[in-house]
Amino acid sequence: MVRLGRPEGVPxxxxxxxxxxxxxxxxxxxxAYGRDSNPTWEALEVAIGGLEGxxxxxxxxxxxxxxxxxxxxxxxxxxxxxxxxxxxxxxFLVDLAGRGRLSFKLVDVADTAATLRACEEVARQADSAVxxxxxxxxxxxPTNPLLAVADLGALADGAHRLGxxxxxxxxxxxxxxxxxxxxxxxxxxxSATKFLSGHSDVLCxxxxxxxxxxxxxxxxxxxxxxxxxxxxxAWIVLRGIRTLDVRMERAQANAAELARRLxxxxxxxxxxxxxxxxxxxxxxxxxxxxxxxxMVSFELPSAASADAVVGGLQLLTAATSLGGVETLIERRxxxxxxxxxxxxxxxxSVGIEDVEDLWEDLERALSPSR
Ligand SMILES: *Cc1c(COP(=O)(O)O)cnc(C)c1O
Numbered sequence: 001m002v003r004l005g006r007p008e009g010v011p012x013x014x015x016x017x018x019x020x021x022x023x024x025x026x027x028x029x030x031x032a033y034g035r036d037s038n039p040t041w042e043a044l045e046v047a048i049g050g051l052e053g054x055x056x057x058x059x060x061x062x063x064x065x066x067x068x069x070x071x072x073x074x075x076x077x078x079x080x081x082x083x084x085x086x087x088x089x090x091x092f093l094v095d096l097a098g099r100g101r102l103s104f105k106l107v108d109v110a111d112t113a114a115t116l117r118a119c120e121e122v123a124r125q126a127d128s129a130v131x132x133x134x135x136x137x138x139x140x141x142p143t144n145p146l147l148a149v150a151d152l153g154a155l156a157d158g159a160h161r162l163g164x165x166x167x168x169x170x171x172x173x174x175x176x177x178x179x180x181x182x183x184x185x186x187x188x189x190x191s192a193t194k195f196l197s198g199h200s201d202v203l204c205x206x207x208x209x210x211x212x213x214x215x216x217x218x219x220x221x222x223x224x225x226x227x228x229x230x231x232x233x234a235w236i237v238l239r240g241i242r243t244l245d246v247r248m249e250r251a252q253a254n255a256a257e258l259a260r261r262l263x264x265x266x267x268x269x270x271x272x273x274x275x276x277x278x279x280x281x282x283x284x285x286x287x288x289x290x291x292x293x294x295m296v297s298f299e300l301p302s303a304a305s306a307d308a309v310v311g312g313l314q315l316l317t318a319a320t321s322l323g324g325v326e327t328l329i330e331r332r333x334x335x336x337x338x339x340x341x342x343x344x345x346x347x348x349s350v351g352i353e354d355v356e357d358l359w360e361d362l363e364r365a366l367s368p369s370r
Contacts, residue, residue: 062191149281
């Protein structure tokens with residue numbers, strides 16, 4: 001994190017990679033045009049690839065990365081994905097399905113047997129040379145916003161046996177907490193907008209794979225569709241990655257403490273955090289992850305009581321998104337695409353503030369009469 005993607009350490013050279021702002025490059029070299037490659041993206045790709053243990057291809061946003069993966073599927077494609085997958089991913093698949101480009105099936109990825117049964121129903125004769133030709137299993141773990149934990153190794157094994165390819169959106173866990181390629185995934189997707197950049201000031205995405213055919217197909221998608229990261233954005237993300245470990249250490253410790261205190265609060269119906277022993281995926285998460293992440297969801301009895309809590313907060317910020325240094329909170333069911341989420345469920349992206357400041361604010365908002 002701290003060292004990857006820096007220029008060669010020769011006397012007089014810059015310690016940091018430069019932000020290279022040029023559309024064309026002098027002919028005769030490796031880089032010709034800024035839609036195909038750029039030295040600043042490449043520095044970022046070295047860092048993200050190094051963290052996930054593969055080769056990274058950077059994109060303009062997380063959803064551009066998601067789209068590039070899905071667009072590599074031959075038509076008509078078939079995708080199995082979590083019922084509570086990231087709403088942008090679901091909306092994109094709904095749009096493509098509506099135009100006959102693919103079909104998809106929603107599953108509960110915490111249920112390994114049910115997920116593999118669904119895969120069995122849709123898996124097709126695969127051409128191992130063509131990514132996703134046997135079908136694609138799309139995984140998130142922990143899921144958004146219910147924080148269910150999927151057994152990535154068992155699901156990747158099972159899907160591969162059926163001839164399917166496997167992609168994991170690792171945005172919530174980060175490569176520090178979880179390494180899907182090592183567990184058998186063919187590719188990993190990131191919204192670098194979130195924890196990787198870490199300061200809620202940029203949109204960026206990436207896909208990482210160890211398969212040369214997948215990396216080549218994704219780089220081709222990026223040139224064809226033009227969903228490229230700006231050099232400045234790439235640099236900002238790389239700058240954020242330098243402190244990922246220390247940010248995550250504090251944010252995870254804060255998340256664990258807030259989850260514990262919330263679970264003891266009489267106004268809270270339930271807390272969803274894989275680090276709690278009461279979470280159904282706790283043992284699996286403890287084996288599969290290093291740390292339990294900084295996302296905590298908790299449920300109030302109703303939409304009105306949850307809105308009242310959010311309205312009573314002074315320090316926590318009511319906003320969507322996640323992964324920044326500041327704690328963000330929102331009632332997820334306020335979004336149309338999140339109808340399956342309990343109405344009183346609040347999703348909190350825990351930041352790096354002093355945990356006592358966060359708790360004081362939460363406790364005041366939860367017990368307004370005090
Ligand atoms: C935010 C998010 C995305 C989409 O990323 P953008 O950078 O907003 O385009 C994809 N997956 C997950 C899990 C996310 O949280």
